[in-house]
Amino acid sequence: MSGMQELYLSWKNLTRTVPEEMAxxxxxxxxxxxxxxxKGHVPLRGVFANMTGFNFTENGELCGGAPQFRLPQCPVARYGSHSNWPLHIMAPILGIVLISAILLAIYLCYKRNSRQTKATAPDILDASNxxxxxxxxxxxxxxxxADPNLIxxxxxxxxxxxxxxLNDNGTLESVPVAVKVLDLQDIPVGMRGIANVRGFxxxxxxxxxxxxxxxxxxVKNVGSLTAFQRLNIxxxxxAVLHYLHSNCVPPxxxxxxxxxxxxxxxDMMACIGDFGLVKLLLDPGIHDTMN
Known part of the structure; x- marks a missing residue:
């Protein structure tokens, strides 16, 4: 109907809104x-912008449009009511609230487990552990x-x-380990009494x-880290640093x-190694300051 010039539809019991495409x-x-x-608003663009040959009278729920139509103004949406809020506004708000609730629950569980772990943490200086x-x-x-085993x-x-x-529940298994042989000529004097061979x-x-x-x-042989792997690492x-700082005795x-x-x-799980420069917080006052 792109060439249509006149359209008369009075007394046809029409419902719904004026199609935007007619503009x-x-x-x-x-x-x-x-x-x-x-009902609803009359378009303001296209042929509806300034035409005087349009008659919308006696449609009680029509509003807006050009001033020549003499229709009542459309009511402003009241965003104080959630039922009138557009979906593109409500969806992000609900998403943020849901994520915040999940993070709060995780944090509370974490704090509770942290207190329980700290209460039962073994003494790292006790060799029996x-x-x-x-x-x-x-x-x-x-x-x-042997040299072939040097990595x-x-x-x-x-x-x-x-x-x-490793004998686990009666089953004899072999566990791969990395064994570090310390050079007593190079390590600090304070470490020479600890050991000259360590297994990891x-x-x-x-x-x-x-x-x-x-x-x-x-990169060609093993690839690179994905974003998900980087986050997990x-x-x-x-988690390791929190354990060392808050759950070890002493920290x-x-x-x-x-x-x-x-x-x-x-499994690409990260583990922290090389504890040659560690400091033990034997003074409780220092630990309290950190917390």
Whole structure:
């Protein structure tokens, strides 16, 4: 009907609103729709902007339009009522409220569990809380610290790949470990009385810095970290630091946190290593200041 010039529809028992698309009929010069049941606002654009040959009388619920139509003004929507709020306004508000409620619930559960964990946290200085492994067992696990088992050399010693037997519920299994042999000539004097050989759980995905700054060959072989993995790693690190600061007895300050000291296990879970520079907060007053 793009060429329509006149349209007469009085007394047709019409309902609903005036179609917005009619504003695009540029040829329309006469529109007569009185004595119907139309409602809502009359368009203001296109042919409805300034035409005087349009008759909308006796449609009790029509409003707005050009002044020539002499229709009542449309009521302003009252946004104080939630039922009149547009969906594009309500949806973000409801989303924010829901997310805030979830975060609050997580925080409250976290605080409660934190208090419970802190109350039962073992003393890290108590040697009975750790598994004891003899030098002979570590030497056997690494084939006598053989060169083929050497997987890294650090500032204070060398690291060897090994496998320790683990008897769990009667089942004999082999657990891969990384064994660090300290160089007594280079480590601080205060550490020489601790041990010259230490065993750790093996982290097969290496250090975090290898993933953050990979070589071209590494990217081609193993890919790169996804945004989701990066987020999980950040959460893991935060959880470890919170445990060290708030749940250990005494509290521990790592003092050397960097990507090179963050290790990733087979499931890409982040673990903090290299505790050579840690500080133990033996003074309760210092711990209270931190909290």
């Amino acid at each position: 695009n009929i540029s040829s329309l010069i006469e529109l007569d729709v009185p004595y119907n049941h139309l 750790y598994q004891r492994v003899s030098y002979a067992e570590l030497a056997k696990a690494t084939n006598g610290f 890294g050399v650090g500032k204070f010693g060398s690291v060897y790949l090994g496998a320790l037997p 759980e093996l982290k097969p995905n290496y250090r975090l810095d290898r993933w953050l700054h990979p070589t071209l060959e590494a 950040a959460v893991d690190i935060a 521990i300050i790592h003092c050397d946190l960097k990507p090179g000291n963050v290790l990733l296990n087979k």
